């Protein structure tokens with residue numbers, strides 16, 4: 001079988017089975033109602049990826065509680081019955097084409113820039129986040145100074161993830177859960193040495209800094225049971241620090257992926273700017289390869305500039321089971337069909353995301 005045929009073949013690992021190896025990467029589009037319900041526009045937007053042949057669709061990051069988790073205005077949530085129900089038509093739309101619907105659940109922590117429940121932010125430590133708020137999500141200027149989250153609040157965060165996972169499966173009907181452990185949001189703030197200077201069990205060593213992610217995975221698993229896929233997204237780079245690398249390189253990768261494997265994840269979704277590049281500089285393995293090495297029983301989902309099919313084939317050969325496409329899917333919601341038919345792919349046009357990153361009518365017509 002050629003690598004291209006392999007991309008279009010069904011795959012199965014544990015309790016996760018997809019009709020091909022193409023997924024849509026999670027993308028925040030700030031198109032929910034102000035009170036966090038999924039809208040009809042979102043339903044139409046997500047359905048067309050499934051119609052276009054993607055075997056798996058991961059939603060944008062969905063906030064998990066009515067305290068500090070919300071990151072953006074018009075971000076969807078799954079914190080109560082009304083929000084959870086609003087996802088039902090969207091999930092059905094994806095599933096009606098034989099695709100899996102995965103809910104990405106997230107807590108924005110110190111880089112929250114829009115939250116209708118709180119006007120303060122929390123983070124592992126009271127350290128000013130790097131960078132600027134994102135203008136295309138209605139942000140401006142720098143981030144607020146967060147307060148150090150207490151152990152009691154950490155317990156609430158874990159409960160928020162677990163309850164949201166349960167609502168996503170039981171009420172909304174999602175096929176699986178992706179915990180957002182990447183890109184600079186709360187769980188990644190715990191993992192990152194310079195945003196976490198705690199001296200308790202959640203700070204210090206890499207084992208301690210990955211502990212909250214492990215506890216969230218276990219709590220979500222306990223609520224949804226062993227039959228529902230539960231995974232986590234992991235990255236080095238952050239929305240407010242593109243070039244961050246884990247200080248101890250492969251030794252950190254071994255601890256991080258090993259701990260998540262031990263926690264019982266079904267999949268690990270790794271993202272790098274270019275997924276095929278060495279993780280820690282020339283001559284080192286890719287993050288995909290390291291995830292596969294240290295979490296051999298987890299399905300590995302790879303993301304990062306993989307609309308280039310030759311690169312997608314290379315990361316499959318390197319150990320990934322599924323690839324997810326972000327910008328390339330915005331330009332080509334029917335990318336898997338185009339590949340099967342050997343048609344040309346459209347170039348991604350960044351204008352889709354400006355001035356605000358909300359879903360445009362022009363996209364729905366693609």
Ligand SMILES: Cc1cc2nc3c(=O)[nH]c(=O)nc-3n(C[C@H](O)[C@H](O)[C@H](O)COP(=O)(O)O)c2cc1C
Nearest residue numbers: 025026027028060061271304305306325326327328
């Ligand atoms: C508009 C936009 C919104 C995004 N929102 C999220 C998000 O909610 N959660 C997440 O984990 N990643 C998010 N990402 C990152 C993408 O999932 C993906 O990692 C990134 O686009 C790189 O993949 P690509 O090269 O295929 O575009 C977002 C990316 C874009 C372009």
